Amino acid sequence: MTKIKAAVFEDVKQLEVEEIDRPVIRPDEVLVKLKACALCTWEQRVYVGVNKVQFPFIGGHEESGIIVEAGDEIDSDLWQIGDRVVVGLLTSCGHCENCRTGHEGSCTNFSYENRVGGLNIRGMGGLAEYLAVPVTKLFPIADNLSYEEASLTEPLSCVVHSLDTAEVALGDNIVVIGAGIMGAFHALLARQRGARVIISEPNQKRRAFMAQLGFHELIDPKAENPVVAVKQMTQDKGADVVFDTLPISSVAEQAVQMAAIRGRIILYSSFHPDTPVAISPHTLHRRMTKLMGSANSYSSDFFKAMKLLNNGNIDVKPFIAGTVPLAKITEGMQQALNPEAYRIIVQMNR
Ligand SMILES: [Zn+2]
Ligand SMILES: [Zn+2]
Incomplete structure (x- = not known):
């Protein structure tokens, strides 16, 4: 053989x-x-x-x-x-x-x-x-x-799926937590959809890289409370969509806290370790929050990601x-x- x-x-x-x-x-x-x-x-x-x-x-x-x-x-x-x-x-x-x-x-x-x-x-x-x-x-x-x-294409297709799941719309206030490659892809695609993108990332080099890509609303969660910062940047409304791309459970709690009324939260990352967090079910109910997970991608997402790359829509x-x-x-x-x-x-x- x-x-x-x-x-x-x-x-x-x-x-x-x-x-x-x-x-x-x-x-x-x-x-x-x-x-x-x-x-x-x-x-x-x-x-x-x-x-x-x-x-x-x-x-x-x-x-x-x-x-x-x-x-x-x-x-x-x-x-x-x-x-x-x-x-x-x-x-x-x-x-x-x-x-x-x-x-x-x-x-x-x-x-x-x-x-x-x-x-x-x-x-x-x-x-x-x-x-x-x-x-x-x-x-x-x-x-x-x-x-x-x-x-x-595969990582991009997973982010396409996440953006579609969150129904990112023109003018939405978006927060991306974490600016690794997946967070960065979320930021790029959300901006292409006409959303305002705020990024929370503790690593200075990653923040500088995102600034080079033209993202200037950057939060350092080590220097300031990211929930307070997002509220300040959105006239106290919070984010229409929060993409959590970090594997840290406590950050998922913050993602929920910084969402606006009718906000959508996507837990994009897997969590290691998978520590339970405190979330107020009454608040989710009253604010009509959508808390969702996104993992993997479909064939249709691959086609979309492939087109974005083939057509030069994303570099x-x-x-x-x-x-x-x-x-x-x-x-x-x-x-x-x-x-x-x-x-x-x-x-x-x-
Ligand atoms: Zn992968
Ligand atoms: Zn099957």
Whole structure:
């Protein structure tokens, strides 16, 4: 059997480049030669042991590449060898009730540990050199978009989903808590929708970066109470929408407190540890607050994110903090763990 290389998590803080069997496509699949895979916070949490998985495990779910083989059943009018694509394998089964009712982001068979891409190791597969992919999980890349930029389609698609869930409208007062890459994407998309964007971020370098991107209503939650600051900036009304992108439970409590009447709060981040917080149910009732979670993205969100990137509506180049070849995956992971690095991208087959 032909072998390919892949970065495999063998244990906590043990990431090895190994030879595995090259995937074999079914008639309804294409073989994608991957070119780039971004190291998401999720994989970083696997690496440090916060996200528990069964080892060995292949991570990577923000990937792009080129079609090098097509199965017999592939419609050549739609997909051809040589097409550059984003692969969105981290989606859904297509069979469960949630998938079939248009809520694939809540797929009940979803697991990061499913075997995908024709690989013989569990995991999402983006850190392998090749994947077998059903065409329903492919999204076309414009000629002028690099593989590195395209690899950020998945995180952008999750933010598209979050913005749609919050129903961000023209003129809304938006607060984004946390200006990591996900917070920054929320800020950019909310501004594009005609909202006013206030950002709360304790890290000075991240605040400076957001200022460079043209965001000037910045709160340092270490220097001032962010709830009081938001109230002051909104004539005591509070925010129409609060996006909480930090994994800290106490911040979720603040997010609720800074929301306006009929405010919408999106808990976007996962929480580590998942400590319960105090929220006044009566206040939620009286103020008609909508408190919602947003996780994952749908195929429709991928298409929207892909269009934003392909059409140049959003520029993700400033978020690419560095690239490493697959052989230097551990170095790349170390760089990715720096909270000031937005995305480190692993390059394959170059
Ligand atoms: Zn991700
Ligand atoms: Zn499903």
